[in-house]
Amino acid sequence: MATTAWTLEGNASADGAGNANLRSDPALALWREWERVHKQTERLCRKQQRLETRLVESVGFPCVTLRVPEGEQVTVHSIEGLNEVLGKGPDMVALREAAEVEFAAHQACWDAAAEETGYTAALRAEREAGDRAEDLLEAFATTPATTLAGVAGKLDAVLREGEAWEECSEFPWPQIRSALSDLVRIAEQMVPEQFFPGERRPKPRRRRAGCCFRA
Template identity: 70%
Template sequence: MADSDNTTTLPFVTRRQLLAGGMITPTALVLEKSTLTGNATATNMSLSDPALALWREWQTAHDLTEQLCRKQQRLETRLVESVSFPRATVRLPEGEDVTIHSIEALNEVLGKGSDIAALRQKAESDLAAHQAGWDSAAEESGYAAALTAEREASDRAQGLLQAFSMTPATTLAGVAAKLNAILREGEAWAEGSEFPWPQIRSALSDLVGIGKLEKVLHGERCS
């Protein structure tokens, strides 16, 4: 039985790369601590920085999304092992068996000719039956609820991320917070060794270095 890469669609698989975003140090907190120690003025500025306040809110939503994503992935793995993804096997007129996972894939394999109506009807029926079994198992296992919760948390985090573009930073830590959120979110979906992620990591490192230097200079002025 063949399983065509061109006709197989697995809509339930989560594409997010958790480890990519989770391994990045929250640079904004590092910078904030390095610049605020013993500096009352900087402390007051940080507390009133809207970008930092937004980043803390995003951080909470982001962490929740990661937790829920791991949960639904564990449940998804068990679900696939127990009932497998919805699918149907189609025997083509040429005699080849092809496994499809969606109506779209079925259309690609069979087309819409009247001479294959019976074949299409059977494939649609098989796919619908397997889908119903998947949906029932998803509800019973808690996977459906976990997937919904993850999507809601992700939408919340995405909304906060978009808000960074309209939220001014008033401190170096606030600027670092914006870059930190962009980097962590972006690398969760893309290859972290490609543009612009190395450049953003470099900019974050520069901000931390500047923040530490300003702390030293402030200490010298106060001594």
């Protein structure tokens, strides 16, 4: 995965002093760890999604289908949804209790299959890796960069984690991409004898509909 941070780091390696600076840059060290955890999170995400698809095909999401007094057939996927549909009235006690029993049985079937197939473990591992990646991303805000590669690493991480899709046109992504491109251009002017191919980033995974910050 070729990123601007790696580009700057690789080109600076021709200079011994540059190498020493890169090794001592706390922001670049943080980026390396974030990069590792970020890749791990994406691998785990793909794994749990594959397992979830198989689980849905074989067991189906926990749910219960019931017919409300008005005659409409409704499918709910949680106890909260069941209570919302049926309410708490005494005339719904029998229907609500029967539906809760049916839902609990389906949930137990899902839980058992999730444990057996490894989906539960994969989901837990993905969440733990994602939490770790978020902690590292937050640490960039308080970790000073001492090299251009460290600055590029910060921008690279923000773009890859924050963009909903590649070349997102809404604020602040065009501005951040521009800043990263400027960084490469300036580095080329400062070290003309070294080759800087420019910004090359992997396409970020699509996680949501709009261009917005993480909640």
